[in-house]
Amino acid sequence: MQKTVFVYRATSNHLEVCRWQDIPDMVFIFIRVIPFVMIGIVLMLLISNPALSIAALAGPALVGIGLASVGGDSSYQTYWQDFQHDDYLWSEVLEAMLDAEQGLIVLTLAYELPAELAAQIENPEQFTSQDVRLYFRKDQQTEVIAMVRSQIPHIVLTPGRQIYEF
Known part of the structure; x- marks a missing residue:
């Protein structure tokens, strides 16, 4: 439910x-x-x-x-x-991928692991980026893509396929 x-x-x-x-x-x-x-x-x-x-x-x-x-x-x-609430700066976006088949845009942002967590992890250098997923309905695809492109014109929105790992 x-x-x-x-x-x-x-x-x-x-x-x-x-x-x-x-x-x-x-x-x-x-x-x-x-x-x-x-x-x-x-x-x-x-x-x-x-x-x-x-x-x-x-x-x-x-x-x-x-x-x-x-x-x-x-x-x-x-x-x-x-309930979760997050803010991300457009200026921190490193790359963007469009998965039109699933109705998804994946934005990769620069990420710095907090010091208290970095001390507990064996290899903190592997946590330098964070993915943000923007889901959309198929009928909203052109508007969402236009909005993302207008906010990050310096980054190419590459087509691809998001693979979920569990």
Whole structure:
């Protein structure tokens, strides 16, 4: 039920990329409603069979209340939607590749590994560049290519094929 949403904003100086998992709002509504259903079931069980201990039924009711508080929390929703925001300068683009078959432009940018990470990696010299992927629909291809070419006119947009490594 998840899909990744990409939003790009290009200015004359930089490219802004936002990415998140589009989890249906129905999931978070369900998390907020389920506790009331659980409490209703607990009350019905207690009324129908008084021999049931209140202590035995309190656990599911408390779990339901906990779910309601977590499901309604906006920071919980942001965490599970995996929201990321990045800015890249057009001036740092080293090369660009167009994969028209997949609807993708890959921009390779200069990248400097932070010192604390470089100290933990055996060969930090291999991390000198970073790829940024710009996805687009086929019907938007000409507009996206024109926008990228206007922002980085000194770099040739070479055709190629993106290979995903896992």
